[in-house]
Amino acid sequence: MQALKLLVIFMAVLILAGMGLLAYGLVTRVAEGDGGGGFAAVDVPLPDGCSIAETAVAENRLILRFEGLAERGCQQVVVVDMTTGKVLGQVRGVPGAP
Structure with a gap:
């Protein structure tokens, strides 16, 4: 049971990190005007x-x-x-x- 809790916590941290990186990528592309000129x-x-x-x-x-x-x-x-x-x-x- 302890291993399952650790796995769920680890996966939640991965999801949050992925969402954070996605938001960072979107913000930096918009700030740079990527593709828009x-x-x-x-x-x-x-x-x-x-x-x-x-x-x-x-x-x-x-x-x-x-x-x-x-x-x-x-x-x-x-x-x-x-x-x-x-x-x-x-x-x-x-x-x-x-």
Whole structure:
């Protein structure tokens, strides 16, 4: 019976140690920004009268779709690199194009 008590105590200590190491690993990865690169703020040019209609994330890129009047340049999609915060490109809808 004594051996069983010692085994249960030993296993409880192992579980607690494992949980502690897991928490430590998560905290250090978040603190280092592991895999995120991170950036503080990015200003994406948004024409007057336009709004962000939809967002999506694909392969470390943020894709923004604007909506509003085409005459104001609102019909466009902007792609932003989430690692650097740099605008990679824009696809614009041109009114009156065939």
